Amino acid sequence: MHDPRFSVLSEDFAAAPHRYYSRLREHAPVHHEPAADSWFLSRYRDVRRVLTDHEAFTTETLQVRAEPVMRGPVLAQMTGAEHTAKRKIVVRGFTGQVLQDQTRVIRANAAELLAPLLAQGRMDLVNDFGKPFAVRVTLDVLGLDKEDWRQVTAWLAGVGEFITSIGLTPERRRHCLDCAEALEGYLVPAIEQRRRHPGEDLISLLSTTAFDGVTMTTREVTALVVNVLVAAVEPADKTLGLLFKHLIDHPEQLAQVRRDPALLSAAIAETLRYTPPVQLIPRRAERDSEFDGGVVPAGATVFCMVGAANRDPEAFTAPDTFDIHRQDLGTARSFTAAAQHLAFGTGLHQCVGAAFARAEIETVAALLLPQLDGVRLRPGFAYREAGLYTRGPVALPLDFTPVPEPVAALR
Structure with a gap:
């Protein structure tokens, strides 16, 4: 059904989607957008049905929406033995001892970036820290030079625009494809070098590991590395910013998390439910x-x-209430295939990096919270979120009183 008085693609919806959710669920749960010739489903049971019925609803759309800039098929497009084998390879790169090592990398990168910012007593959590941190730590985990983060960020912006845009002009499409080609040119020499001289990084793991006789070509590894970059970078800074915005808006819950750090996982899980950084799954x-x-x-x-x-x-x-104590979410399962919320998707193609995402946000938030005494939004700041496909704060300028302990002591 189509309501000509309403559009998911409108500026009003873009400004505050949550204002329209109940209207959609109640009056247009199967909403057709003629301009995009697409259907938008808003009820929980319908979304879960689509994401778990892999025969009736496939990821074939990604062949057009993602493969041209991913430089090859990604996990979400695969099925059967190929999907099982390659998913195992990727999951191995985000679990067990590997994940513990990655957590140390996360902490070291966060401490390095935060040291000069904390001394000032103010920072934009999204633009001064979140965005550069998300790219740098992902490059570090992959085994790439994190000092290349600005150039990689520019390329990823083009890749992300291609994947998340409902419509692209020919000029923007060409720009996005140029970014993808440049990123591929940057990655391929590193992948081929790791085949010859593997290390402990994720690219080495993807380049050299085989399961059930399945090994990956350079093209396949390139596609998965781009997949990891997009999946790790896009949601990370958004989730971190959203977490702090919600806690600042709910000072009693912020105080509880400060007193009991064990509540941090619940706060992250509730942030993912309340404002998931990935808003649309095709x-x-x-x-x-x-x-x-x-x-x-x-x-x-x-x-x-x-x-x-x-x-x-x-x-x-x-x-519509942000509540870190809610009983119908389940913190323990919120970062697994049994999650009640759908921020990581669900079913066969649920995000393989959920454990890494949890480690990343928990590590950074646990580092930040004790260091930001009296944290508050900067006076006069008008909060705004942006994005239809992925969504998060445009900025989050914070004022706070720095604590005397240096960040370096926390590494």
Whole structure:
């Protein structure tokens, strides 16, 4: 169904999507956007159904939306034995001892970047810290030179624009493809060098590991490395900024997390539910599919509205309330395949980097919270979020009283 008075692509929706979630779920749960010729699903049960029914709703749309800039197929496009084997390779790069080593890398990078910022008593958590940190730590984990972060960030912006734009002009499309080609040119020599001389980094692992006789070509490794870069960088700075915004807006919960650091995981899980950084997950309907509210035709592009689904009262009590103590979320399972929220997707193609994301945000937040005494938003700052496909704060300027202990002592 289509309501001509409303559009997911409108400026009003872009300014504050959460204001429209209940309207969509109640009156247009299967919403058609003629301009994009796509269907948008907003109910929790419908979104979960689409993400778990891999025969009726496939990831074929990624062949057009992602593969040209990923430089090859990514995990979400794969099925069967190929998907199982390659997913195992990637998961191995984010679990066990490897993840423990990565956590030390995360902490060292965070401490290095934070030291000069903390001394000033003010910083933009998103632009001064979050964005450079997310790229630098991912490059470090991959085994690339983190000093290249500015150039890699520029290339990734083009890649991300291609994947997340509902419509691109020919000029922007060419720019995005040029960014992807440049990024590929940067990565391929490093991948080939690690094949010959592997180290302990993630690129070495992806380049040399085989499961069930499956090894990967340079093109396949390149696609997965770009996949890791996009997946690790895009949500990280957004989630960190959103976490601090919600805690500052709820000072009693901020105080509780300060007193009991064990609550930090719950605060991150609730942030992912309340304001997931990835708002849309695309699928293609392989056959006509009926929902309570409309029919999605075969061949149609379906966008699962994760933000709306995560605030569905059928799935969560008082869903429009930020509450780190909610009983219907489950912190222990919120970063696993059994998560109740849908911020990491669900089913066969759930995000493989959930454990790394948790380690990254927890490590940084645990480092920051004791160092930011009296943290508050800068006076006069007008908070704003941006993004339809992925969404987060445009900026988050904070004022605080620095504590005397140097960051270096916390490494």
